[in-house]
Amino acid sequence: MASFQGSLEPLCRRQTFYIHPEWPRGIRTHLSGHMYVESLEPEKVTQPYPLVLIHGDFHSGKVWLDKPDGNPGWAAYFLKQGYHVYLVDLPGVGRSGKHPSSTGGNVAKLSSLTPQTVEQELTCPEKYPWHQASAWETVARHTQWPGDGRQGDPIFTQYMASVTRQTQAQEALSALLQRTGKAILVGEGTGCIMAWLTTDVMHGLVAGVLSIEPSGPPFGSARSRGRLYGHRAVFDPEVREWGLADIPLTYDPPLPKPQAIIPDPTVDRRNNPFFPLCEYTNPEDPRKSCFMQNPVRVTDGGEMIFHQLLHLRKVPHAVITAEASSHSIFDWATVAFMRQAGLQVSWLRLEELCIRGNGRLMFLEKNSDEIALVLHKWMARLPAVNQGMVVPAPASALEALPKPVPGPKSAPVPHMYNSGPSSIPAVQPQGMETQHQIEAGWQFV
Template identity: 35%
Template sequence: MPIYPDHNKVHGDNSLSAIFCRTFDSPITKEALMPLRSFFLAAVFSLTAMVLPVRAADEPPLSLAREGWFYVGGHLTTVNNKQYMTGQMYVEYRIPAKKTHPYPIIMVHGGTMSGTNYTGTPDGREGWAQYFVRQGYAAYVVDQVGKGRSSYIEQTYGPTDLVDSQNSQQRYVAQEKYNLWPQAHLHNQWPGSGDLNDPAVQQLLSSQIPAIRDFTKQQQLNTPALIALLDKIGPSILLVHSQAGAFGWPVADARPDLVKAILAIEPNGPPAYNVEFVGAPDYFKPGRLGLTYGITAMPLTYSPPVASASELSFVQEENADGTGLVKCWLQAAPAHQLPNLQKIPVLVLSAEASYHAPYDHCTVKHLQQAGLRPTWIKLADVGIHGNSHVMMLEKNNRQIGAVIGRWLDKTLAPAKKNNRVSAR
């Protein structure tokens, strides 16, 4: 979400008076402008209370060794006899002054979002980028190819789609009012009312960006760009959310020695066939085949090898694993394995009230069937209740960040002990 100046740096009364008085030579200007000055001050503090990023009361200002940005990937493409850069990905980084973890975290947003999902919240608190920097991690936050500061070229990327306000209310901020899936009524963590006049909702809607309509094209564009980022900065932790999960797997498959852990925050799913949410009593409607390679539409290193997605066969379970859950599509036996991904620790994180709650278990089962040993943390199981799919933006985002941090500490502890922490 948008970053604004630290609220502690808003000028006090004397500075505001000076600003007004510099415009006029008359000695009575200050008195004449007092009503306007009071109105201006009230407006400023009303706005800052609504949107400025605020650190926790018990934390000092963020201390960085350096920060900056760069682009990875991309090439010159000729469109109408003119050349443009296409395929590039914007990356911004924050390196803590006291770096205590050897591997940086690459944060990849989902869907019609941008990297602002990690750099703040709609109600003005710090995001996961700042949180993990405070824990001693370097953070690299991207804007996906064709979104945000990774410019969009229609002739190369094709048409786009943008979600409307009702879609955002149904899926992210007020799902308890629509109840399109069984767990939706449990939602209570959005930092506002969820109505369209809610300032936090308006910040979220303002941040949303058109997405390339062709989902396979999205994966084809972002996979090589993220591989280029890994090649540039070296071994890293890959955090992917939602739609980004579909190209997180092929990135890790291509660079298994550089991806030290995958943080799959409600990754794109369910495997193979989509599901549509229609509300009670049925809730679920079968969708089309979307993830042709099971967890992605990109080729993966399966064993035995497959020359194309058509060589993979999926069968649907006869019964769901429980009430309020979809029936999973899994590989037909014997299942092809994913040897490159088997080398990488994987965390799948699921929120209690999200539209992923009915089907994230299918992603976990698909990974297990392919030989992985993912850790699946359902937030409700660790006492964190009421979150939606955009948990990194909600009231308890720091608490959820701590769950991720504890898993990383436990999982990568030997690596931290054996690797010298660099300033990367």
């Protein structure tokens, strides 16, 4: 038993292993689809569920170990709270390695970052106006990145050194859960997609999913041009065509299989191969729009029936959004789609919890422990029974966070779900006179 990253870090038992190796048949003899896993077990496990921390694009599992300024990362924080923590390098990334021909067509292309893009999007976006304007409206509030965020700064250099998908990730994470038992999945960026895909096939082994600014919005992008983020989603038929992912998720009623679809050039672009979509305008802010489902049908009683995420809705979810991140512009659309598809979601906007100045890399910024505490309090509310262990949630956690808000299985017409100053829409299909809203989750217990 030893400290894994220095005197400020908690003592833990560290083990490493590979999960889900496959040897492709034929003349190829290289390993395919394997995933590196680091197990960090505290001296005393006091939490009922282990955590699996899932990195996004540009990162590896190391992003959770320590921050570019040299301080301990989220792995250390959660170890101190008594969680058994698992870190992964997703297939094709970091220590999981990648043979050029090993992934075939199963893994989405990994994105890459230039130092200039890191400055403009992640570490100091507030210093880079777009054509004399802000790239997104909250960017000026970004204050939490340590250092000045530019090339030449030692903290920036350290971060760049750490910068290094969906079918193989789903399979590898599913295999890991069979080894760890029921666990909580914490993803960031594209890592959230991997967490959702894993939950879809292993929902019985997932206690909850926390999504740190998930890739979004559904069915498109929030970028209008260059670095400029707009309030109106831009439809892209090749992006998140299953709503939350690029590969199949389980819906009820089932969606048609892609190969059964014959493209019709006369069909409106907003109709992707799977969903009848509508462009939804947020009634609280007409500048904002996204793409949502039209109802599958409307009953004689006026009840609208939507495709539901059959397995994801069996697990509680949280989405965490930072004040000064570009995601502050469009995460509402991801949450709205999740709720419309029947998921129980807490939307944790950090500024609403008096945590200010954070950007996209909130887990690496100066106040990252404050944000980790928000996650810890949310997890404390999950049913805490696992292998006979019962851990009561502290009262402070119950007082500090909102209740998760479920999306309705079917929305009656007309109906309002506790609409208030913090409400967001569940759905408002074009051509229908009624508006359906659902509370964003800021009811305090």
